[in-house]
Amino acid sequence: MKPSVTITEIAKECGVSIATVSRVLNGKGPVAPSTKAQIEAVIEKYHYSPNSLAQSLVRRQSQSLGVIMPDITNPYFSTLFTEVERAAHNSSFSVILCNTMFRSSSLLDQKVSSEEVYFQMMLDKKVDGVLIAGGQIDLMEVSEEYISALSRLASSIPVVVIGRTLPDIPCTFVDKETREGVSIALKHLMAQGHRRIAFVGGEEHIYTTDFRLKAYRETLEKMHLEYVPELVSLSDYYMPDGYTAAAVLLERQVPFTAMLAMNDNVALGAVRAIRDQGLSVPEDIALVSCDQFYNGDYLLPRLSSVDRHNNALGKYVIQLLLNAIQETDTPVDAPLLPQLIVRESSLLRVRK
Amino acid sequence: MKPSVTITEIAKECGVSIATVSRVLNGKGPVAPSTKAQIEAVIEKYHYSPNSLAQSLVRRQSQSLGVIMPDITNPYFSTLFTEVERAAHNSSFSVILCNTMFRSSSLLDQKVSSEEVYFQMMLDKKVDGVLIAGGQIDLMEVSEEYISALSRLASSIPVVVIGRTLPDIPCTFVDKETREGVSIALKHLMAQGHRRIAFVGGEEHIYTTDFRLKAYRETLEKMHLEYVPELVSLSDYYMPDGYTAAAVLLERQVPFTAMLAMNDNVALGAVRAIRDQGLSVPEDIALVSCDQFYNGDYLLPRLSSVDRHNNALGKYVIQLLLNAIQETDTPVDAPLLPQLIVRESSLLRVRK
DNA sequence: ATAAAAAATGTAAACCTTTACATTTGAGAC
């Protein structure tokens, strides 16, 4: 609405050239103390501040980052984002958040590939780096178009990808360490005496799900327990999915005494389903969540869950990205190992 | 890393001037079909796409928006954001999310006013409009600096503010309709036979809290019920706060049969506190949340709550903002009225 | 007082577009 003041006007008012104004702005190059004071006064007077677009154009860096995630409503992503934004802001970067609303169940929908549109947007806006925290990347089978779009993106700016690796693409790939969490949760349940432990939530064709399913099978095997396919009930990662998955599982009438839920939302949905069957947690069924979203101490029942330290993960990835952008080598804190927090929901020992 | 192709190079490769390339890019101005085809081929070949920074500079609009909120981790804000981002994206705007991490309890901290920094950032980056959804604006007493910073922001670009009105600032102020929700929730509880209803959660000095507290008192008065100060237990808007507020309330030993929680998180925390006292919901204490975050059907107990239609609010405000930016007058759907969804947590009639 | 060196300032190109205006080309009318 109101056109903003430019460096030219400041220079004019001060009777100097724009170069001089630029010099005091950037504090480089000599400038007489008196001139400096005058220019600063005029800048203050007009609340002048340089146009970032022009700066970015000439400096060839925009001081902005792109973050691509499917659903900021999901605590996993919002936690991650919070850390990323905080660190970015501290380094004077602004963050463009692209909420791709990716749902693998809509795989066949037309709109799935909006991610490629976002990639192009990032390229056009000349963001200095991109963080990809989920979306198509989470699928077992990533489309050709996606790969080539990502390839193009990553060969033009630094890109950090969380959760999976793809060959021949110049991104920094960061593992989510999803397996370890499953393993410690399972071992805990076993230590409590459980022998038939169900796997609840998560969706087929999703990388993480597959990864965890593998960890589940491997851990069972290592502990010499039988893998029972009927004890696996997939669906998706939200509350209603937890409900559905648990309900389906219970209907199967295959006996089990404990559940491994993919995250707290799934766990809460599952608790509801269990209750609806007249059973309770942990008395009838023990429950552990693989991914802590909430402070389980405040839930009913107090929920045992694996703290994957999503905050730490956020700090880690943003450091990697900033390092790549600024070509620095600031030491980054290694992401913490997942840690099981045992609470009420898994605490009743099973009578064998 | 890899320098990107510019319009100049495309022009050179085609043996035409950049003006011609620009014309085919923007589809305006005549250009011979053969030339056009050739240019398009070369553009395709190099995956050329115009530099948005340069475009924004000359077009004087950046196709980007700023969204300022205190905590994207809070479902109220993330829901709002999702709608805003979706609509913005559909209109080819990108969204810069500023997470101000505002906590009024840290009022005395030095870092509180990071919002002013974000305001300046928005101005510098030449975003086309800003949405302010919370932060200092939520305080009863807004600082002078904040007001003047907001004033400056709003007199240079369109700004939509959710939740409160400030005099003499050229923003579009949108009410949150917080009172109505309190009122219908209370009336519901009264209809269930409750006469002593506690007010739980929310923080002092916060506009919404105050607003709701007023609605609480007014509704009580209208229904000829006594206002008992000891039944008001403030804290903040998160789960632990719900726990604390409810625990404090219970300790007071002032009898009550129902609770009005400020939102689902507060409600969940309160449920936990109630349980920890050996009481239960709704048998001993009925509970309604004023602001639905989760689908209460999946919670334990199934939580009665007021659906404030945050999705609709998001759609509404982004439409207002886009209209202001584009100087259009696209009809906007009025935000929906809050609607109470009655579930288990408030359903046991009190025996008088 | 003068030369040399240092400090202060200015000029202009570059960053990449868009677009008003100018110029060239070609077709159709006579």
Add this chain to the structure above:
DNA sequence: GTCTCAAATGTAAAGGTTTACATTTTTTAT
């Protein structure tokens, strides 16, 4: 074969910075 007019294309300014380089002014040494 001119002339007119429209279509196609080109030129250059503008948008707001930064910065290498050039120029001017001041200081210091002699």
